[in-house]
Amino acid sequence: MFSKVWLLVCPIADVAKPGDAFPIMIGKEPVVVVHGDDGQIRAFYNVCQHRGRQIVTERRNIRSLYCWFHGFEWNLDGSLRNIPDKESFQGYTDEKDVALPPIRCAVWQKLVWINLDPGAESLEDFLGEAGRQLAQYGLDTYNFVGEQIIEWDCNWKIAADAFQEGYHGPVTHPQLQFYLEDAEDMPIDLYGLHSRGLYQMGAPCSRLPEEQRRTAQPGLKAMAAAAGVDADEYEGRLDEMRLAMQRGMRAKLTEHGYDVASLADDQMTDDFHYFIFPNITINTFAERFSIFRYMPHPDDPARSTFWVQQFERPAEQGTKVPRPQTIHGRGLEYKFENEVYNQDARNVPWLQKGVNSKGFKGMLFNRQERRLRHFYDSLDRYLSAEEDA
Numbered sequence: 001m002f003s004k005v006w007l008l009v010c011p012i013a014d015v016a017k018p019g020d021a022f023p024i025m026i027g028k029e030p031v032v033v034v035h036g037d038d039g040q041i042r043a044f045y046n047v048c049q050h051r052g053r054q055i056v057t058e059r060r061n062i063r064s065l066y067c068w069f070h071g072f073e074w075n076l077d078g079s080l081r082n083i084p085d086k087e088s089f090q091g092y093t094d095e096k097d098v099a100l101p102p103i104r105c106a107v108w109q110k111l112v113w114i115n116l117d118p119g120a121e122s123l124e125d126f127l128g129e130a131g132r133q134l135a136q137y138g139l140d141t142y143n144f145v146g147e148q149i150i151e152w153d154c155n156w157k158i159a160a161d162a163f164q165e166g167y168h169g170p171v172t173h174p175q176l177q178f179y180l181e182d183a184e185d186m187p188i189d190l191y192g193l194h195s196r197g198l199y200q201m202g203a204p205c206s207r208l209p210e211e212q213r214r215t216a217q218p219g220l221k222a223m224a225a226a227a228g229v230d231a232d233e234y235e236g237r238l239d240e241m242r243l244a245m246q247r248g249m250r251a252k253l254t255e256h257g258y259d260v261a262s263l264a265d266d267q268m269t270d271d272f273h274y275f276i277f278p279n280i281t282i283n284t285f286a287e288r289f290s291i292f293r294y295m296p297h298p299d300d301p302a303r304s305t306f307w308v309q310q311f312e313r314p315a316e317q318g319t320k321v322p323r324p325q326t327i328h329g330r331g332l333e334y335k336f337e338n339e340v341y342n343q344d345a346r347n348v349p350w351l352q353k354g355v356n357s358k359g360f361k362g363m364l365f366n367r368q369e370r371r372l373r374h375f376y377d378s379l380d381r382y383l384s385a386e387e388d389a
Contacts, residue, residue: 001278001383002027003116006126008280008293009033011309012110013144013323015041019061019076023054026116028298031103032056033112034065036076043105043114044078049098065100074100109139130194130274136262137284139311143321146310151330152345154352156279156304157379159294161351162344163273163281164375166199167368170207172343177205178212179220180271184368193277193378195371202242202269213238226287227268228252245269249286257317260286275371277378288312302352308341 007026014022015035022033023046032046032055046055048067055065055074064081065074073082078100083089104115106123108131113123124131152159162168169182176182181200189196202223204213216224216231216238224231224241227248234241246268253260260268267286274282281292290310297303314321327334331349336342354360365373 001379002296003029004120004382005117005278006106006113006115006120006123008276008291009043009112009114011144011311012041012107012112014059015112017061019063020059021056021062021065022059022112023056025298026114027296029116030054031114031116032065033105033114034062034076038077040077041105041107041112042077043103043112044100045103048072049100050083072098078102109135111139126193127276128194129191130196130276133196133272134274134282134284137267137286137289138259139284139289141258141317142289142311142313143319144309144324145312145321146308146324148306148308148327148329148334148336150306150308150328150334150345152304152306152348153302153331154304154348155301155355156294156296158348158351158355159304159306160275160279160281160375161372162348163292164195164197164275164371165369166197167366168347172347173340175219176340177208178217179204179223181205183207186368188371190371190374193382195275195374197273197371198266199271199273200266200269201271202245203239216241223269242269253286253313256313256315258313275375277375277382306345308336 003026009024009031010022010033014020015033018035018037018039020035024031024033030046031043033041033043035041044065047053048055048069050067050070050072053067053069055067056062064076065078067073071082071084075081080095080098083098104118104120106113108123108127115123120126127134166182166186169176169180179201181203183206186200187198202220204220214236216234220238221231224245227245228251229241229244229248231238231241234244243265246265249268250260250265263286272284274284276282279294283290288311290308293307295305295307297305332345336345363372
């Protein structure tokens with residue numbers, strides 16, 4: 001399936017300059033994205049056409065695609081540049097035969113995507129309504145500010161499941177209830193293969209007793225302060241503060257030169273939480289967003305990679321920041337700054353152990369988990385269509 005869908009590779013920041021090259025493994029397929037001398041972003045199968053050695057092994061800037069085994073060399077557009085002792089290859093006739101095989105590549109909102117299927121629909125058609133809504137945020141105005149790549153002991157779908165429903169919130173993330181509404185009627189939209197959940201933020205959850213809904217806790221105070229609002233002024237009436245936070249955030253972003261007229265008031269405070277099939281979560285906020293990717297292990301279905309990237313709007317529009325350092329970790333040994341991620345990480349290895357049990361008859365989905373049902377229905381339909389093709 002991963003060879004038939006559009007997959008996110010990297011932010012444009014990773015291939016910002018001519019010669020920048022970014023390698024990635026899609027299952028067992030080595031791929032490289034390259035910024036060409038002509039300014040075009042292209043993708044190729046990252047293998048030497050002589051003996052199959054992977055060409056680019058780490059993110060770096062290159063003058064050519066050079067194989068360090070025998071010295072075969074390609075230009076940044078994939079065309080052949082040099083073969084040492086070319087005349088010794090008897091029967092070699094056409095340089096096009098050894099050009100690097102291209103892969104479909106597209107840039108959307110300063111994010112680079114690929115599709116290994118040359119006959120697939122366009123990226124815009126694939127993203128559909130979800131993509132149109134995400135584009136309203138102007139994601140290309142945010143800077144890439146953080147990255148963590150963590151190995152998890154679970155199947156990639158278990159990792160993805162952890163971020164597609166709010167039903168686990170009260171038990172796994174109880175601290176969120178002090179500034180996030182996780183009631184049963186959370187709005188959910190289904191868009192073809194993709195989906196969206198709306199996490200209302202900026203006020204204590206309605207599940208909390210009244211005495212706990214009167215005074216802002218530290219998380220809510222920090223959120224209010226980011227919008228220029230003093231939470232202490234709303235003691236006993238925190239539900240009113242949410243509107244003030246929305247006005248404050250809109251004014252702040254407008255003052256800094258951002259056009260947010262197309263965004264609704266709720267988008268100034270809330271997490272508009274998108275799942276892009278098959279393995280991407282995008283948490284969108286007016287001033288920041290994050291991307292989670294759930295990458296399958298090429299050999300072990302009980303392992304995956306949780307790949308997290310953070311983006312923020314700079315205080316002054318157009319300000320650039322250095323590419324963040326990539327932090328690598330493994331399982332529960334790595335601790336995120338955001339405790340919510342740590343809480344989810346503690347669940348996933350035990351889910352992996354449990355689903356393999358003979359005593360487990362299959363997942364049950366309630367109404368709050370309908371994005372999960374939609375994901376698995378979409379997965380089944382997609383795989384069935386491929387089998388029938």
